[in-house]
Amino acid sequence: MKPDAFEAPDYYLVDELLTDEHKLVRNTARTWVKRHLSPIIEDYAQKAEFPKQLISGLAEVGAFGSYIPVEYGGAGLDQISYGLIMQEMERGDSGIRSTASVQSSLVMYPIWNYGSEAQRQKYLPKLATGEWMGCFGLTEPDHGSNPAAMKTHFMDKGDHFLLNGAKMWISNAPFAQVAVVWAKDETGRIHGLLVERGMEGFTTPETHNKWSLRASATGELIFDNVKVPKENILPNKSGLGAALSCLDAARYGIAWGAMGAAMDCYDTALRYCKERQQFGKPIGQFQLQQKKLAEMITEITKAQLLTWRLGVLKNENKATSAQISMAKRNNVAMAIQIAREARQMLGAMGITGDYSIMRHAMNLESVITYEGTHDIHLLITGMDVTGLNAFK
Known part of the structure; x- marks a missing residue:
């Protein structure tokens, strides 16, 4: 592949609407993409493999939880800064941006907004550094655009919840340490559960033969009588x-x-x-x-x-x-x-x-x-x- 000579178009001088911090954040992400992502991405897309060695770099440029408060490991940036980082990541590759989007908006965001303080302290710092990667389980084999009809469910067993069901088309699933899983309780109410790799009955088979997002890891989430500790339910908001x-x-x-x-x-x-x-x-x-x-x-x-x-x-x-x-x-x-x-x-x-x-x-x-x-x-x-x- 030729050297990355990308120059961003700015026909209406939109840069003048950005702060110096916005431009610094964007330029840092842009430089990282040119140096570390562009030289390898075609090879990894051809191989249909996610370049895991980029995870620490993604964390360093703020791609994981940029708007999450500093006390939880985030960068404490605003929403425009987050958007600019995502712009630069997808300029490199949609699959890499997907990895970062899932980590930030679908895993860290619900834990920060809807989790307990103990959950925030346990998960967010590890997710911000990329020590742990996360995924988001909503879409099911028979329920895509209609998630309210999901079948994944859990039952109260006294000292734990028993989770059963399946999710598919889940970015980051094959290597995620924690999954934010949406499931129905016995009344049909939807809740978020934090399911960790290693819980018995929880598996994440990888999805192969993709012609799209080939440098992104996609998989399923299978729950076969998974015992989820009660402290792993997101307590501050439920429902679809x-x-x-x-x-x-x-x-x-x-x-x-x-x-x-x-x-x-x-x-x-x-x-x-x-x-x-x-x-x-x-x-x-x-x-x-x-x-x-x-x-x-x-x-x-x-x-x-x-x-x-x-x-x-x-x-x-x-x-x-x-x-x-x-x-x-x-x-x-x-x-x-x-x-x-x-x-x-x-x-x-x-x-x-x-x-x-x-x-x-x-x-x-x-x-x-x-x-x-x-x-x-x-x-x-x-x-x-x-x-x-x-x-x-």
């Missing part, structure tokens, strides 16, 4: 809303992350079309290629402004679930369209591992589906503006 609030945190990070993938594809296509000669001139001089690039930078600029504003609202605790859904849906759709156009601009070279575009395109096929599908987010917006529920 607790699980969905975690998805809001993750979707916010995805909105930023997808923008990073789009930026990388655009930058690659722009650089290529200035160098590639056909009919005696650079292909960037042809009108159709300029049309593609002009549309790409327009959509990226719109996404930058949308996401920055969402970050401001998140910092002010004003961002709604529907606003987050809109940003996730818009930015991922934008990114996958740019990846497809950029691939065409590179012709046959676009499908090779010499460039990042085809890997981004394959990864984004997952990103457009997980954390709420493209269509589900459309209906969330529709319900928000009409007040009418199209899900039932």
Whole structure:
């Protein structure tokens, strides 16, 4: 693979809206990606293997729990800083950003928000350093877009809970030390349980034969009469809303992350079309290629402004679930369209591992589906503006 010469587009000078701390955080993450992720990611994607040696580096640049308070091992940064880190991680690879998103928003976030003080002290510092990795168990084999119908359940056995069921499409599952698992009690109420590797009856078989997110470890969570200590239930919030609030945190990070993938594809296509000669001139001089690039930078600029504003609202605790859904849906759709156009601009070279575009395109096929599908987010917006529920 060629050296990482990425230059981020900033057509509307969005950097002027960022603080010096924001830019320092972003530039630190960007430098790390260039030095440590870009040189190896194509090889690991080809091998369909997660590069575990990157975990400590991800922790060092704040990719794990950047907005978690310092007293629990986090960096204590704001939501825009978190978004910028996710943008840089996905500029490198969606699978690596997924690993960080799960750790931050789907594992550390619920423990911090809904866990006991003892749970925070036990888990968060280890998760922040990457000593422990976590995963999030909500999706089931028969229940994806309708998690309320989950079958995973637990029973009160006096001194412990007995957990049974299965989850699938779980990022980080094959190597996670702790899983935040959502399951129904005997009344049908959904609760979060902290299930640790080594508990008898808990297994995490890896999912193979993926054409997407190949550098991310994906697996199942199987619970066969797993005895979960009662102190491992998240005490401060229950119900489906607790699980969905975690998805809001993750979707916010995805909105930023997808923008990073789009930026990388655009930058690659722009650089290529200035160098590639056909009919005696650079292909960037042809009108159709300029049309593609002009549309790409327009959509990226719109996404930058949308996401920055969402970050401001998140910092002010004003961002709604529907606003987050809109940003996730818009930015991922934008990114996958740019990846497809950029691939065409590179012709046959676009499908090779010499460039990042085809890997981004394959990864984004997952990103457009997980954390709420493209269509589900459309209906969330529709319900928000009409007040009418199209899900039932």
